[in-house]
Amino acid sequence: MAVVADPVGSGGRLCGLGEDGGTVGGTAVVADLARAVREVEAAAGPRWVWGGTEEVYQGLLDRGGVRVGRCHDVKLVESLLLGQEGRHGRPRSLGAAWARLHGLPEPPDAPEAGGDDQPVLFAADRHHLPPDADPLAALVEVHAAQQRRIGAGDRPDRMRLLCAAESAGALAAVEMGRDGLPWSARAHDELLTGLLGPRPAGGARPARLGELAQRIQDALGRPVNPDSPAQLLPAFARVGVPLASTRSHELRKVEHPAAGLLLRYKELSRIHAAHGWAWREAWVRDGRFRPEYVVGGVVSGRWATRGGGALQIPRPLRAAVVADPGHLLVVADAGQLEPRVLAAMSGDQGLAGAAAGGDLYAAVAQDAFGGDRPRAKIALLAAMYGQTSGEAGQLLAVMRRRFPVALALVEAAARTGEAGGIVRSQLGRTSPAPSADRFVDEAADPADGASPDRRAARSWGRFTRNFVIQASAADWALAMLAALRRELAAIGSAPRLVFFQHDEVVVHTPADLAPAVESAVAAAADEARRLVFGATPVPFPLETHAVERYADAK
DNA sequence: ATTCATGGCGCC
DNA sequence: AAAGGGCGCCATGAAT
Numbered sequence: 001m002a003v004v005a006d007p008v009g010s011g012g013r014l015c016g017l018g019e020d021g022g023t024v025g026g027t028a029v030v031a032d033l034a035r036a037v038r039e040v041e042a043a044a045g046p047r048w049v050w051g052g053t054e055e056v057y058q059g060l061l062d063r064g065g066v067r068v069g070r071c072h073d074v075k076l077v078e079s080l081l082l083g084q085e086g087r088h089g090r091p092r093s094l095g096a097a098w099a100r101l102h103g104l105p106e107p108p109d110a111p112e113a114g115g116d117d118q119p120v121l122f123a124a125d126r127h128h129l130p131p132d133a134d135p136l137a138a139l140v141e142v143h144a145a146q147q148r149r150i151g152a153g154d155r156p157d158r159m160r161l162l163c164a165a166e167s168a169g170a171l172a173a174v175e176m177g178r179d180g181l182p183w184s185a186r187a188h189d190e191l192l193t194g195l196l197g198p199r200p201a202g203g204a205r206p207a208r209l210g211e212l213a214q215r216i217q218d219a220l221g222r223p224v225n226p227d228s229p230a231q232l233l234p235a236f237a238r239v240g241v242p243l244a245s246t247r248s249h250e251l252r253k254v255e256h257p258a259a260g261l262l263l264r265y266k267e268l269s270r271i272h273a274a275h276g277w278a279w280r281e282a283w284v285r286d287g288r289f290r291p292e293y294v295v296g297g298v299v300s301g302r303w304a305t306r307g308g309g310a311l312q313i314p315r316p317l318r319a320a321v322v323a324d325p326g327h328l329l330v331v332a333d334a335g336q337l338e339p340r341v342l343a344a345m346s347g348d349q350g351l352a353g354a355a356a357g358g359d360l361y362a363a364v365a366q367d368a369f370g371g372d373r374p375r376a377k378i379a380l381l382a383a384m385y386g387q388t389s390g391e392a393g394q395l396l397a398v399m400r401r402r403f404p405v406a407l408a409l410v411e412a413a414a415r416t417g418e419a420g421g422i423v424r425s426q427l428g429r430t431s432p433a434p435s436a437d438r439f440v441d442e443a444a445d446p447a448d449g450a451s452p453d454r455r456a457a458r459s460w461g462r463f464t465r466n467f468v469i470q471a472s473a474a475d476w477a478l479a480m481l482a483a484l485r486r487e488l489a490a491i492g493s494a495p496r497l498v499f500f501q502h503d504e505v506v507v508h509t510p511a512d513l514a515p516a517v518e519s520a521v522a523a524a525a526d527e528a529r530r531l532v533f534g535a536t537p538v539p540f541p542l543e544t545h546a547v548e549r550y551a552d553a554k
Numbered sequence: 555a556t557t558c559a560t561g562g563c564g565c566c
Numbered sequence: 567a568a569a570g571g572g573c574g575c576c577a578t579g580a581a582t
Contacts, residue, residue, distance in 0.1 A: 227577055229561060247562065270563060273576050298572060302566080309575060312564040337566095382570070389569035458568075466571035470566090502566045502572090557582070566572080 001046040002143065004135040005033055005056055007126060010063055013136045014040070017049060021144030027136060034065035045069050049143050051094035051127035051135075052076075053170035053295075061178060067493075069486065073167040074142055075127070076296055080163060081149045083430030086422065095128030098138040101145055104130075155428055161531055162427035162475065166296065168482035172497055173293035173303065180288025181310075181321060181498045182329070182508055187549075188280055188320035195268055195316075199277050206272060212265040219258035226265050274309055275317050283308040287324075293500070300467055301429050301474035302502055311501050321506075321550035328514045330495075331553035332521045332544045334477070334503040336360045339380045341473045344529075344538040345426055348406035355538045368402040369395070383410055384469045386462035410465045417464025418457045425471035426532055427479075434460045472532075476540060477503055480528035487520035495520075499550075506550065514546040 002023075005012040012033035016024035030036040037060055040046060048071040050056040057071070078092040090096065091109040099106045107128040129138055150159045193199065197207035205213075213226050220235045229246045236243050241256045248266065251259045283289055289308065297304025305311055313321075323329045339360050343351040354363035365376035379395035381387065383406070388396065400407045413423045423431045481500060488495045488507065495509035495517050509517045525542035533540075545553040 225578085228579085230579075245561075266563075270576080274564070274574095300572065302572065304573060306574090309564075311566075312574065314564060385570040387570040388567095392570080393568085455568090462571065470572065473566095504566080555582100557580105559580085560578085562576085562578105564573105564575085 001040060001044075002049040002136060002139050003033070003037065003056065004051070004139055005059055010034065012036070015136060015140065016046075017140065017143070021140070021147045023140055032063075034060050034063040037068065038066040041066050041068050047072055049139065050074065051139060053167065053174060055127075057171060057174050061174065067175065067489070068171065069489065070164070071167045071171055072143065072146075072163065073170045074139065074146065076166045076170055077146050077150075077163045078142075079296055080159070080166060080429060081146060083432075084153050084159065084428060085149070086430070086433070088430065088432045091128070093128040094135075094139060094142055095126065095130070095133075097142045097145075098129060098133065101141065153428065158427045161479065162429060165427075165475070165478040165482045166301075168485060169303070169478050170295045172481055172485050172500065173295045176497050176500065177290055177292055179496045179498055179508075180290035181506070182323055182327075183280075183284045183287060183289040184320050184322040185280060185284065185287070187322055188284075188317070189277075191317060191319055192271070192276060196272055196276070203278060209265065209269055209272065212261055212268070216258050216261045216265060219256070219261060226262055227269070232262070271314060271317070274312070275314060279308070289321075298474075299432055300471040301425065301478065302470070303500065310499075315551070315554070318553075319549055319551035323508060323548050326511055327508055328511045328546045328548060329498075329550055329553070330507040330509060330514055330517045330521065330544055330546050331550060332505050332507070332518075332525075332542045333553070334480075334525070334540060334542050337473050337476070337503040337540070338384055338469050339364075340538050340540055341426075341469055341476065342380075342384060342406050342409065344533040344536040344540075345468070345472055346406040346409040347536075348403050348409075351403045351406045352536070352538050358541075364403075368398050383407060384466060386410075386414060386465045410468065413468045414461040414465035416461075417467075418461035420457075420460075421464075423464045423468050425468060425475050427472070427475040429471045429475065431464055431467045431471070473503065476528050476532045479531050480524045480542070481505060483527040483531075484520060484524035487524055488517065491516050491520060511546075518544045518546065 001014055002017055003012060003014045010033060011031045013027055013029050014036060015027045018024045028036065048068055050071065050073065052075045053071060053073045074094050074097065075092050078097045082088055082090050082092060091106050093107065093109055096106040096109065126135055129135055150156055150163060153159050196209065200206050216226050217223055220239055222235055224231045224235045226232065232246045233243055236258065239256060239258070241254055243250055248263055251263050291308040291310030292306040294304040294306055321329065340355050343355040350367065354360050354367060357363050361377045361380065362373050364380060365371050365373040369376045369379065375395060378392060379399050382392035382396050383399050416423050420434055422433055484505060485497060488497065491513060495507050495513055497505060498508045499506035507517050521542050521544050525540055529536065529540045547553050
């Protein structure tokens with residue numbers, strides 16, 4: 001069912017779509033679009049086709065519309081298809097897709113900065129379609145073309161699944177952004193006060209930070225701003241501590257008393273700056289933290305957020321995430337997701353065997369590293385990230401010997417990237433092409449391993465090496481989220497997804513429904529494994545904890 | 555006064 | 567010889 005909202009007012013138009021994307025029946029013009037969608041959703045539960053979930057679904061919910069089960073987000077699908085076709089970076093709005101179909105100039109996605117407000121808003125409502133185009137006709141046309149393009153790819157079944165999962169994610173993102181993460185101002189206050197001292201008036205520096213700054217100055221024997229690396233480096237040098245940088249990793253190796261104080265200062269000042277009282281006033285309303293999720297905000301398919309640092313909430317602060325009375329948070333975390341993805345994708349028998357038990361790192365350690373789990377973890381991370389420095393290089397050699405098929409997968413991806421090629425995730429999300437200037441000199445003297453060109457090529461190789469893993473993990477996570485969203489809706493309207501962070505979800509639910517939610521989580525994890533990786537023997541467990549505070553889940 | 559690059563650190 | 571992937575956000579300090 002294709003749907004467009006009128007640019008102003010509450011009306012819109014709908015029309016049915018057949019299997020081939022052609023229209024079925026006539027166009028319905030309605031004055032209350034939210035109501036029409038509610039009725040059709042209840043009667044038929046169709047896949048809603050629209051130009052952009054962020055705009056249309058948001059508007060429907062604003063006007064009292066129902067939550068819908070499925071959609072096809074033309075903008076997100078366009079982005080996936082542009083990648084499939086090696087045309088990354090082209091504008092992806094409905095209007096741009098329509099213009100491409102007609103050989104017309106493509107409107108850019110981002111409106112010109114500094115332009116008049118009125119045309120920009122109008123353009124957004126119409127998804128950048130020209131004034132004389134019929135939005136519903138354009139939508140139907142672009143959707144049909146997208147269906148054909150999906151079918152024209154190497155693995156239409158997987159791309160179809162990816163498009164469905166991406167679109168379902170967009171529904172979940174809008175819903176989560178509206179529901180928000182339960183955030184207790186009181187618990188947050190207690191935490192901050194315990195760490196930083198009482199809240200200072202007028203945004204001044206908290207007492208504890210002032211004290212630490214003073215003690216750092218005393219230890220270094222001169223006035224210095226602890227927030228300024230440029231001042232700290234010479235100050236440390238003057239007391240006989242030459243530092244390459246003021247990073248924590250560097251400071252931890254240092255004996256001088258100022259180093260420990262500075263480490264503590266950095267830790268606390270970050271909490272204060274990034275998630276302190278000012279943050280709460282900006283981002284928490286009515287007991288909910290409402291970040292704005294950006295689906296497809298990362299090329300790998302991970303989400304980003306706009307504002308509030310939602311995906312970087314420091315672990316200690318998760319004690320402020322408290323379920324409502326009579327409710328629980330079901331926290332579900334996919335442990336060791338990326339190495340499991342590598343095992344499943346590559347089909348490496350040894351690694352799959354290691355993944356079969358509960359602790360993949362421990363099993364790899366048993367197989368290849370004399371039971372040394374930390375080294376096994378470093379070795380796996382090195383394989384997936386391309387680290388070669390330090391002991392990682394030697395561990396990698398062991399990995400290559402013991403898990404040749406898995407290593408061949410990531411190393412092939414790295415070689416493709418170094419040569420300027422593109423790689424794909426399990427479901428067919430495509431890595432961007434390197435910028436043109438990055439590979440100007442392909443034939444650069446290969447003997448000159450340290451040339452800027454070679455360095456850039458190797459860096460891009462690390463990116464594509466990681467892309468196949470990270471993006472496939474995102475494939476799984478998205479499929480899981482889509483399945484979970486559907487399972488939760490079947491339980492009822494009370495359990496709500498309230499947080500999603502790469503490989504972890506949080507559901508806020510009445511306490512008596514927590515067991516049902518945990519079952520839904522397990523079912524979703526297994527469905528995602530089956531859909532994304534088929535018959536793999538590699539399990540993808542989603543560990544759940546039903547807790548009152550997010551911090552209690554670990 | 556505002557913008558931009560950099561260093562740094564939080565999360566995965 | 568090679569020096570770990572992806573993000574968002576903050577403060578600083580220089581440039582505009």
